[in-house]
Amino acid sequence: MSGVTGDNPLMGGEPRVLYDIGQMRGFRPGGPVGFVPTLGYLHEGHLSLLRRAREECRVVVLSIFLNPLQFGPEEDLDLYPRDPERDLRLAREAGVDAVFVPDASEMYPEGFSTEVRVRGLEDLLEGRSRPGHFAGVATVLARLLNIVGPDRMYMGQKDAQQAVLVRRMMADLGFPARLVICPTVREEDGLAMSSRNAYLDEEERAAAAAIPRALFAARDAARRAERETGGFDAGALRALVERELRGEPLVELEYVSADEAGSLGPVGPETREVLLSCAARVGKTRLIDNVVVERLRPGAGGERKDGP
């Protein structure tokens, strides 16, 4: 009977590994499908998405595709870490039913020329540093959503702008799937899990922990200001993160920004959740991280960003 398990995802066992689009479209074992799109080199962050999908859906599909469209010409596409065997082992352990592993010619056959853009959102924050990045993300996800046909798609809060932009794209183009954003998973010292952490040497790795430390310090300061003054100033939080990170010689800060978490628009008096996000280089490695600071009483005192 054991030969059956490989064919029936709902009976556990080895995930089906699907290389082409026809196979992926044909994989319809029935029941709600949860989908976790990744670039591969899985870490605990990805696994938390897979576990959540496993809890909520009858079928779990993981895609591994190092999408060239979302890397700029000066970026680390060729260096990006890969370990397909380990990825498959982790997928099996996480109870994944199907792993979709297309190659670039399957995803972008000759003549491919469609581009999905999310105007406004694509130009902010990461978009300013990485022109074309979000068009690459939106385009590949629109394609994957149509090929995989999930009921729910799972992504991490670490890529906060990606989450906002993909939610917008899915609503605008009418994709019926629900986007589920899961909390950032962190190392013991707070560093956000990322495949790119593999680039860091020992000294850089230690220095990188200053990034979450600074963000957490700002969040703590916001909590304190709310208790003491009834509110907090988003601009002051941003300045606090900057100050903390300027003091770390191995961390080269690129930006710190405080934005309305749902829209990435400016923080105003009615803003309930402030996204405090930053990007920095540690050695040659570019890292991003963020925290969301909730306003307990939006509209109350303390927010005087544009004030005197």
Place this chain on the structure above:
Amino acid sequence: MSGVTGDNPLMGGEPRVLYDIGQMRGFRPGGPVGFVPTLGYLHEGHLSLLRRAREECRVVVLSIFLNPLQFGPEEDLDLYPRDPERDLRLAREAGVDAVFVPDASEMYPEGFSTEVRVRGLEDLLEGRSRPGHFAGVATVLARLLNIVGPDRMYMGQKDAQQAVLVRRMMADLGFPARLVICPTVREEDGLAMSSRNAYLDEEERAAAAAIPRALFAARDAARRAERETGGFDAGALRALVERELRGEPLVELEYVSADEAGSLGPVGPETREVLLSCAARVGKTRLIDNVVVERLRPGAGGERKDGP
């Protein structure tokens, strides 16, 4: 029992008229869905699409949405002819099961910011005359495809570039629906059916027939050249159309182009189907039309476009 027919599209009777996206998504009576997207003001061309859908699909959905995204600021959005009551009557007569009639705020709610582009194709021919037009077409159709969820979508060959571009977009973004392109339907004197024909006064209407006459003359000349010389020259066909139309004082030619029909790329020795397309103003009305000229023996003599 007659009250039932309105609820069950498969029993005939009045089409369901659906105004919001939730209703449209909820309309799933079962069986293959054929979808005809239109701007409204239906004519015999649209009806031919509906009839084809009716023959091939269990469920037929018509959308009527005068999509502002595909009209330029100088174009005829506000003047575009409308007759919703007549459209509904024609839809009923054509056996349509559901008519989706969203308004602009339903299709483009506040914050809408996604754009689907088909690079290369969007800039040629009509795209050169109508910047932004095809982004508007691709965006609305990606959204409609996700909302309606058809198995087949039907469009007319009159909008030849649109057909090529939408086919590309659907393949690139992985939409599972099949695109069915139906022949151009013409008036008795050859003029291609178009809602915009309603703009023409009597004299203009007579002059407009010169457009199909010129295209047909070129097609006939190609047939003759193939019989006599074994091939035809695409550039010569283009010149023939130009010459014919320059002689018609009320027709102000915008372009005539000869392109590979499947890709809109340049005609080469191996091209099997040549799309001969043109745009012209007759009075204030902009009209387009095309014919596809098949090469009986691609690679044979006659094609010396870039030759001496």
